[in-house]
Amino acid sequence: MHTSNLHALATAALTASILALAGCGKSEPAPAAKAAPAAKAAVAEPQGASAEDVAKQARGDLSCPPKIATPPRAAQAPVDDVLGVRPGLAYDEARDAVLCANPLLVTTDATGRGFNLKAAQARDVRQGFGARLAEPRVVKTSKQIMKELQDDAMARGGNAVREDLKPGQSKWFVSTMGLPGRERVLAVAREERYAADQTPTVEAVHVALLKKYGTPTRDQPASNGQLAVVRWAYDPLGRLITETSPLFNRCQGTSDPNGGANLSPDCGIVVQAMLIPLKSNAELVDRLQVGVVDQAGGWRLINETEQGLGAADQQRRAQEVEKAAKNTKGPSL
Numbered sequence: 611m612h613t614s615n616l617h618a619l620a621t622a623a624l625t626a627s628i629l630a631l632a633g634c635g636k637s638e639p640a641p642a643a644k645a646a647p648a649a650k651a652a653v654a655e656p657q658g659a660s661a662e663d664v665a666k667q668a669r670g671d672l673s674c675p676p677k678i679a680t681p682p683r684a685a686q687a688p689v690d691d692v693l694g695v696r697p698g699l700a701y702d703e704a705r706d707a708v709l710c711a712n713p714l715l716v717t718t719d720a721t722g723r724g725f726n727l728k729a730a731q732a733r734d735v736r737q738g739f740g741a742r743l744a745e746p747r748v749v750k751t752s753k754q755i756m757k758e759l760q761d762d763a764m765a766r767g768g769n770a771v772r773e774d775l776k777p778g779q780s781k782w783f784v785s786t787m788g789l790p791g792r793e794r795v796l797a798v799a800r801e802e803r804y805a806a807d808q809t810p811t812v813e814a815v816h817v818a819l820l821k822k823y824g825t826p827t828r829d830q831p832a833s834n835g836q837l838a839v840v841r842w843a844y845d846p847l848g849r850l851i852t853e854t855s856p857l858f859n860r861c862q863g864t865s866d867p868n869g870g871a872n873l874s875p876d877c878g879i880v881v882q883a884m885l886i887p888l889k890s891n892a893e894l895v896d897r898l899q900v901g902v903v904d905q906a907g908g909w910r911l912i913n914e915t916e917q918g919l920g921a922a923d924q925q926r927r928a929q930e931v932e933k934a935a936k937n938t939k940g941p942s943l
Contacts, residue, residue: 658747661714665744668716669709676706688844689823690879690902692800697879697904701736701786701793708741708782715782717741723870725787725912729919734790740867741782774868775897778805783867785903787911789918796908797871799864799901809894812838812885819883819900827851827858832892838885839865844878846906851877865899873912877905 659667680699683690690696695707709715717739724737775781785797804810816838820826823842827850832838843851843861851857863882864871879902886897 661744661746664747665714665716668744672706672709674706674710676703676710678703678707687848688842688850688879688881690881690904692798692900692902695782695784695795695798695800696902697795697797697907699795701739701788701795704784704786704795704798705739708739708784712743712780714743715741715780716744720783724785727912727916727919729916730923731790731919735788735915735919736786736790736793738783738785741784743779743781773803775801775803777803778808779803781867785871785908787908787915789915789922794911796873796911797864797901797903799867799869799899801865801867801897801899803897804895809888809896812887812893812895815885815895815898816840823881823883825850827853827861832885832887838887840883840885842879842881844880846875846878848878861905863901864903865901867899867901869901871901871903871905871908873903873905873909875906875909878907879904 678699680703683696683698693707693711695704695711699707705717708717718741719736720738720740727735780800780802782798782800784795784799786793786795788794812832819840823840825842826840827843828839828841830836830839841863843857843863845851845855845857845861851861857876860874861877861880862872863880865882865884881902882900884899885895886899888894888896
């Protein structure tokens with residue numbers, strides 16, 4: 611037998627002895643089984659919710675009636691509010707007053723409309739908010755979503771008239787201006803579409819408007835395709851503008867929440883109402899739009915805001931220069 615074979619046999623015998631000795635010793639615990647990988651957290655499925663639940667979640671801990679710290683208008687001043695919302699209110703006061711008008715209303719900050727301010731910090735100014743009734747949150751399938759998109763596209767292509775409000779719904783838009791955190795209302799507009807069983811007469815709405823806002827500057831009944839419009843316009847001193855005034859055709863108001871507000875230092879408070887009749891009966895009101903704008907006050911508020919933003923920006927730049935002068939080392943040349 612070759613030496614290599616003898617060496618191999620000796621090595622095998624020694625290895626067997628070592629294994630036998632190891633088997634006589636204390637047994638080692640079996641290695642723990644590897645834990646199964648944790649199951650992925652189940653993705654929460656979207657849940658539906660009623661309009662009441664959606665509104666409750668969005669409105670937070672609002673309490674009504676709202677607390678208004680802004681002083682009320684003077685006794686002899688023109689009536690200038692829509693359900694208590696008027697120019698001069700602070701942003702949060704106006705928002706709470708709007709929400710308290712209906713427990714289902716929810717607000718949305720306006721980001722795509724407003725006045726063009728020149729200052730760099732203008733993006734931080736809240737220029738208003740809209741409000742509409744909360745809608746139920748409905749979980750839809752991809753098939754349903756696709757069908758809705760197709761229906762919308764077909765409606766747009768066919769120039770179909772699509773109502774913005776359903777019967778019984780209302781919407782608001784409140785314009786605000788001021789330094790960030792100190793914004794004030796300059797205009798408000800509200801539209802209400804009456805429920806089918808609560809449609810008022812044109813006469814009843816007209817009487818109610820005159821009772822609240824007083825003698826109008828212009829009272830235009832519906833005729834020849836024109837809608838009924840009632841306007842109360844005042845100069846900056848609060849004097850009613852009449853037909854003989856040079857401001858009679860200049861001081862226009864706004865009543866549509868989707869429309870813009872014109873401002874002029876020559877005009878004061880302007881209240882405007884538009885009565886939109888039922889298509890099937892011109893003596894009944896389908897929708898009522900009422901808006902208020904403080905033109906001179908809004909003009910002044912915008913100028914003050916731009917000046918304040920400009921001064922703040924100038925102060926910021928001066929502070930940055932001062933800080934750089936103290937803390938920055940000179941250049942290496």
